[in-house]
Amino acid sequence: MSTFVLVIDLVGTFVFAVNGALTATRAVHLDIVGVLVLGVITAVGGGITRDVLIGAVPPIAFTRWYYLAAAGLGALLAFFISLPPRRLTGAIIVLDAVGLSLFCVTGAQKAVEHGLDPAAAIIVGAIAAVGGGTIRDITIGKVPSILTSGLYAIPALLGAAIEVLSAPLRSYGIPVALVGAVVCFVVRMAGVCFKLEAPKAFDPNGQPGGQPRG
Amino acid sequence: MSTFVLVIDLVGTFVFAVNGALTATRAVHLDIVGVLVLGVITAVGGGITRDVLIGAVPPIAFTRWYYLAAAGLGALLAFFISLPPRRLTGAIIVLDAVGLSLFCVTGAQKAVEHGLDPAAAIIVGAIAAVGGGTIRDITIGKVPSILTSGLYAIPALLGAAIEVLSAPLRSYGIPVALVGAVVCFVVRMAGVCFKLEAPKAFDPNGQPGGQPRG
Amino acid sequence: MSTFVLVIDLVGTFVFAVNGALTATRAVHLDIVGVLVLGVITAVGGGITRDVLIGAVPPIAFTRWYYLAAAGLGALLAFFISLPPRRLTGAIIVLDAVGLSLFCVTGAQKAVEHGLDPAAAIIVGAIAAVGGGTIRDITIGKVPSILTSGLYAIPALLGAAIEVLSAPLRSYGIPVALVGAVVCFVVRMAGVCFKLEAPKAFDPNGQPGGQPRG
Numbered sequence: 001m002s003t004f005v006l007v008i009d010l011v012g013t014f015v016f017a018v019n020g021a022l023t024a025t026r027a028v029h030l031d032i033v034g035v036l037v038l039g040v041i042t043a044v045g046g047g048i049t050r051d052v053l054i055g056a057v058p059p060i061a062f063t064r065w066y067y068l069a070a071a072g073l074g075a076l077l078a079f080f081i082s083l084p085p086r087r088l089t090g091a092i093i094v095l096d097a098v099g100l101s102l103f104c105v106t107g108a109q110k111a112v113e114h115g116l117d118p119a120a121a122i123i124v125g126a127i128a129a130v131g132g133g134t135i136r137d138i139t140i141g142k143v144p145s146i147l148t149s150g151l152y153a154i155p156a157l158l159g160a161a162i163e164v165l166s167a168p169l170r171s172y173g174i175p176v177a178l179v180g181a182v183v184c185f186v187v188r189m190a191g192v193c194f195k196l197e198a199p200k201a202f203d204p205n206g207q208p209g210g211q212p213r214g
Numbered sequence: 215m216s217t218f219v220l221v222i223d224l225v226g227t228f229v230f231a232v233n234g235a236l237t238a239t240r241a242v243h244l245d246i247v248g249v250l251v252l253g254v255i256t257a258v259g260g261g262i263t264r265d266v267l268i269g270a271v272p273p274i275a276f277t278r279w280y281y282l283a284a285a286g287l288g289a290l291l292a293f294f295i296s297l298p299p300r301r302l303t304g305a306i307i308v309l310d311a312v313g314l315s316l317f318c319v320t321g322a323q324k325a326v327e328h329g330l331d332p333a334a335a336i337i338v339g340a341i342a343a344v345g346g347g348t349i350r351d352i353t354i355g356k357v358p359s360i361l362t363s364g365l366y367a368i369p370a371l372l373g374a375a376i377e378v379l380s381a382p383l384r385s386y387g388i389p390v391a392l393v394g395a396v397v398c399f400v401v402r403m404a405g406v407c408f409k410l411e412a413p414k415a416f417d418p419n420g421q422p423g424g425q426p427r428g
Numbered sequence: 429m430s431t432f433v434l435v436i437d438l439v440g441t442f443v444f445a446v447n448g449a450l451t452a453t454r455a456v457h458l459d460i461v462g463v464l465v466l467g468v469i470t471a472v473g474g475g476i477t478r479d480v481l482i483g484a485v486p487p488i489a490f491t492r493w494y495y496l497a498a499a500g501l502g503a504l505l506a507f508f509i510s511l512p513p514r515r516l517t518g519a520i521i522v523l524d525a526v527g528l529s530l531f532c533v534t535g536a537q538k539a540v541e542h543g544l545d546p547a548a549a550i551i552v553g554a555i556a557a558v559g560g561g562t563i564r565d566i567t568i569g570k571v572p573s574i575l576t577s578g579l580y581a582i583p584a585l586l587g588a589a590i591e592v593l594s595a596p597l598r599s600y601g602i603p604v605a606l607v608g609a610v611v612c613f614v615v616r617m618a619g620v621c622f623k624l625e626a627p628k629a630f631d632p633n634g635q636p637g638g639q640p641r642g
Contacts, residue, residue: 024575028571028575028576030575030576031578032578033577033578033579033580033581033582034574034575034576034577034578037574037575037581038575048481052266052271052480052481053262053266053271053272053273053276054271054272055269055271055272055483057480057481057482057483058481058482058483058539058544058548058552059481062481062544062547062548062551062552063544063545063547063548065547068551111272116272116276116277117277119276119277119279120272120276120277123276123282124272124276138352138353138566139566139571139572139575140571140575141355141569141571143242143353143354143355144353146248146251147238147242147244147248147251147252147353147354148242148244148248149247149248150245150246150247150248151247152247153247153251154247266480266485267476267480267485267486267487267490268485268486269483269485269486325486330486330490330491331491333490333491333493334486334490334491337490337496338486338490348567352566352567355569357456357567357568357569358567360462360465361452361456361458361462361465361466361567361568362456362458362462363461363462364459364460364461364462365461366461367461367465368461
């Protein structure tokens, strides 16, 4: 990976760790080891899934010490943060969106470097982005955001697609990666802020389907 | 993969996507994106697990566009289907059995082609078959069928074994694959229809164990 | 793997299968197939995860028949054991600690043999150790021990570290593997017996955090 991609991969790892650790203190109220573990799992889960899917094993999170250092640091920091509930919820959502935006770009980029086709690289990028949060939710017994939030998988696919498809136009570099990440972040946050909801299926159980679950 | 194996792999992908999407509308009442995502996960989850286990990465679901197309089409179709509750439950069970039957055969066949021993190929085939549904259930917080249903893993192992063990008798081809799939389907549906239950362990908590959990 | 490492890997597989099967009869009261499946998943889940992460696919659990035989035997044995609730809980905890101790050592050792750096090998060893129990818990819908128990991941990392770091001192062999496993077991059981709890974060929801969740 280029230095720039590495740097935003590490920033993504850090913010996902903060997010996972805050989720742990909020949702399941774990002790410090549990908070650290959930933070680290959230931070490196997406990248490990990406590396396994493209055959880059052992995953870079195990072979470069700074990944686990960034994850541990983020989780520790979050453990000592005290936020009132409302601001905590906001922080969890924003950090998740930042991690999503950074990982879809770095994941797609790494997949391209490993020789994947554009379409496959876009999917792998999106999986790297949504993977950490999905593993976090499943581990604590929550239905994951990719299912309940209409605009979670879509911005990740969008950011990864911008990163992959802009390749023929110019050599990969800072600007492209940033465009993909920014678009992903804006779309994700727009979905959160305006409570954008996709249409629901007719409910055969007769329950009114109008109440958003998100 | 031979053309015939590819075709039944795609049919399996399609029916599992319909199944996963119907499960989503029934169990968690998701919006259209959630229904699509759960349908696609159910459809390609088993095959991705199979490909990771045999080292065929990136998984074929990412490198051949028609897999995701078949999965997306199936999930979309299911989103617009309106069925009364009883028929919906029936459709979910039958489609799951069809997907199970097709994937145990194609999974075992692909494992053999990648040089696995017969025993390992049978296991991989069964995992490919039960994988999608298991990931689906875990994702929505349900105890998966492989644990609660006595005849779920067994027909998958049976279908995969027929596919693998019939190899020395004749060259792989249409008839063998169909025999394995049909046996798997018949055994699975027999278990569902006649509510076949395997014996339960003595319950140390003193609860009567006689009620089937389904 | 050396013969000795193979033997303790198989013993670990057997005790994890007993543990998983007992958990199944206690937590979800499954029928015999469900008990077998959960026992086998608990037994081979950590090793399969380890093999996928180091690129040793297909996993050894599929290619050497004695792994599934040891797992099936352990699960079957557990199915026919009748224990009163208190002793059952104790057996589940002790067997889990034994499996944890054996798998952190064999996992780290196998990772070293596959050329991983010491740090990566320690992590892979710990993942091999906690993997089976974590998959078991997630499958039955329980928050896994790595999150709720302060001393679960730590003894696994400790045992793996002793195994990996003692390599330069002497050639790998019986004594080193045993030291790592014994230290892991003692630390894990000390945590259980003395209810050692790591500090908890300030709870922004205002709930008193003093009650151990165990």
